[in-house]
Amino acid sequence: MNQHSPLEIGATVPDVAGVDQDGHSIQLKSVAQEGIVLFYFYPKADTPGCTREACNFRDNYKMLINNGVKVFGISMDSQEAQKKFKDKYHLPFTLLADPEGKIVDQFGVTKRNGHASRQSFLAKNGKIVWRNLKVNPDNHVQEVLEEVKNLKDNSAQNR
Template sequence: MKSVSPLEVGAPIPDVCGVDQDGQTVKLKEISQKGIVLFYFYPKADTPGCTREACNFRDNYPMLINHGIKIFGISMDNQEAQKKFKEKYNLPFPLLADPEGKIVDQFGVTKRNGHASRQSFLAKDGKIVWRNLKVNPDNHVQEVLEVLKKLKENTPQNP
């Protein structure tokens, strides 16, 4: 199968559905139409880097939601693994299970050994406004907060 390029800044959010840890269907394009949404991809639930990253989002969640952001963690784990991960660490945001890699493929996220790479896409009003294709789990939240502040400060001009 041919590798797809990651979504570029300005690209629309793909019309793809995922299932969260509770089995609820989430339509990514629909939820990204209004406001700011972070779709962050991580390799595997309950592994050291992914746990640090998720807990960092959890610990900074009040500050993040003050910026009006919605957060969705996405990995190729199954629904049960996502549910255990969310409950074990009291994560306040949904985790999408993508065992077939449909969402991963639609976003053009690289796969390694059957896992999604650690990549992140920030959408505003249905379009990608920022992306990081080499996320560091230890400073991911700070990076997202900086981008959110810039988005608030200067509303982007239409090209």
């Protein structure tokens, strides 16, 4: 079990780095400073539920990009496993390898049998604005798009 509880709405994106599928270090706090960023955690690359979820994001990627959303998929897989997964399914977004669970712990994502739970955090300008602690891989992307639309509607109303 984790000693951390899941990040709350309004929390700052943690200052933690991850390695992407190509071996580049990514500072999560930095990438979350501008715009809308989705950090979605999944148990294991190239397993049925995770593949459906990732391909759903891939198939709706244009809509996400058009809404200004940057997507980061995170699991406790190795960098090599993330690269194979990204290449095999032509995933257009960044996958972060977190074999030691540092990112998982910073976000307070529950671990089961050495894998991250399927959880999701949406950040806007460095702050968590939405989270789902029990993600369904089949409607995850629709849920995220709906939430992004709500964010945009709310910011338009506040102008």
